Amino acid sequence: MIRSPFRTSLFATTVLAASVSAASAVTYVRGNDGDPETLDQHKTSTVAEANILRDLYEGLVVYDPAAQVIPGVAESWEISEDGTVYTFALRDDAKWSNGDPVTANDFVFSLNRIMDPATGAKYANILYPIKGAEAINKGEGGELGVKAVDDHTLEITLEQPTPYFLELLTHQTGLPVHPATVEEFGVDFVQPENMVSNGAFALESVTPNDKIVLQKNAEFHDADNVAIDTVEFTPFEDRANCARRFEAGEVHSCSDIAAEQIADLQSRLGDQVRIAPYLGVYYYGINSAREPFDNVNVRQALSMVIDREFLADEVWAGSMIAAYSWVPPGIGNYVAEQPQLDYADTPLLDREDEAIALLEEAGYGPDNPLEVEISYNTSENHKNVATAIASMWEPLGVTTTFNVRDASAHYAMLRDEKVHDVARAGWIGDYSDPQNFLFLNRADNPGFNYGNYDNPEYDALLDKAAAITDLDERAQVLAEAETMFLRDVPQIPLAFYSSRSLVSPKLQGWEDNIQNVHPTRFLSISE
């Protein structure tokens, strides 16, 4: 893009003038996925909210710029030998934005609050590994395994060893609330005039659908190293709008790009387009409880002929990675050589022959074509994928129809009716551990098990892994479970997600990482 001096806009002039006149006031205009549904950390569930809350609050542990878990409010911690008791030593200089010290009791209050059914926390189950949490959240009462030994020592007891527990605490559900404010204002504690937070930033204003403004929190223990003074989170439901405003120099980063724009933006903006592996899998659940999909040959044949490279490179314009396994690569606590589908390295033509033979064995061919209905939620990308897959199934003589609904209707059907043949779904990991992906296929997890997979051996392996504290040994057992899953393929992995961001060269400190987390406290802006 070429700009000549006389084209300097009124807007650009204003921004420039503001930045020159207040050289110390650095404002980061940050494109976000959408408007937060709430800023109450105990009621949130979306990435858009996590991005804001990560700046507002500090948990016991936090992510660094590379998404590695580092100390937060907790300076250090000890884990009991049996892996069930975590004792956190809280830093002395942790303060709330009103100057109050952050104490162990604040976390006791917060964790009890999220488990209280009256809170209506959507994601309380993330913290179910804590002793007594599930029973309390289900209204059965009991005591939560969280106690304050003293103001600066917190003890959390788990139901069973959970190697990814520290990573769980980085989730927004693990963030503390300021008890006195919650008690005084109730649900209104999230309003800018009431909110007291303990993160690098404090809430300044909220304008729905417009922007959420955060100001640097002078009480934050590491405030001296926070280079940005103001963050303006701007929601962009229309990804193209963010790209336009990014090009116009009005925003410093966009959290997502429309797939169809990637090639064009890359050609013009070069490495300002950031595509990095992301902890998520895009898949098709095959209803293995339903004929003829209860036949593993049918499922394998349908999976075998899918050209995943074409989907990743063409349909998603290179913004996804072809998936031949269920657990995304780069995940923590896992084996180095991940299991993958047997035919991952087999040429597509050979796979086609093999798939035709498998279907024939199952009684399907040109004389008796297999009929498959693909259900998906409305979206141009999902439509393109479904259309491409239908054409890949054609050589098998498969007749494909489509059932398209909006997201609410699609997921309500998957949850309640389970009348699908093949249904689109995706899963973004909440923590970097294979368990977070493998648990989706448990028989006792009907909410997510869209393949209706019911294999006691698989479930037993997951149970066995849950009781093992040695991480290497545990990883081996989980890999066994994934191998079994890929053999039975009740859900067809298609692609691994990538994060797709636009990052201005002015924005320093942005590191691509598998969790796609970029806390503002580690970023800076150079003019």
Next chain:
Amino acid sequence: MLRYVTRRLLGAIPTLFLIITGAFFLIRVAPGGPFDRERTLEPTVMENLNKIFHLDKPLWEQYFYYLGNLFRGDLGPSFIYRDFTVGELLANGLPVSMTLGSLALLLALLIGGTLGCIAALRQNSWIDYAVIATATFGITVPNFVVAPLLALVFGVWLSVLPAGGWNGGAPSNLVLPVIALALPQVAVVARLVRGSMIEALRSDHVRTARAYGLPTRMIVITHALRAACLPAVSYLGPAAAALLTGSIVIEQIFGLPGIGRYFVNGALNRDYTLVMGTVVVIAVFVVIFNLIVDILYAALDPRVRYD
């Protein structure tokens, strides 16, 4: 006239009641609920939420509960945007949509009206053809093409105006969305005014006025314009209601915090109360603007009376 207005407003109550009832049950018929998302919730969590939002009660009970609240002026909490009530969301968004809509309407009336008059007075000249061609372009090219194009040209390439954002309603941020919103309306108004003006200019009383030797300017302003405005005024009723309650496309493309997006997002997310809130607002606007149009009509056309 006061009696007429009061009667019309009272007459609108059953209409509004029917709209609210219809909308309430229609949105509930749609499969899926407010908490059915990509991330399926734990059954217990779902139960907790249903209880909090009274969704565990029978539908008729929820209906009367909603009506009761509405009667007290409470539009209820949003199911999705949980930090806000629907009233707060609409109170935030409505001024934005109304600012955009009223500016677009004003622009449509001024430019469309002027263009229509000029085209009618210069019928079959190149000016007339140019106006018709521009109007046809304005009507046929959709908003979702014009708006990004404007943002791209003036925001990104020329950098003379912001490519999006509200920025507290700064004038520079209003220019592009208002133009994009007004363009189709300008076109419609120009065509309507042109047609009715031509008709008016050919009417007997204008011909008589010409015969008396009155100057053209006076004939147009005092005799023809009033009649020529009538079709445009009728059109402006529903158009104003639609413009003032937000243009979904424009708000989305420019990222503006109006209420247009709430209707679509509310429906897609099954945010029942938010959808109902926008329905109520739009319905009230339609009623009010139809009333205003009727009053204006009577003022412009003496044959129409308030009875």
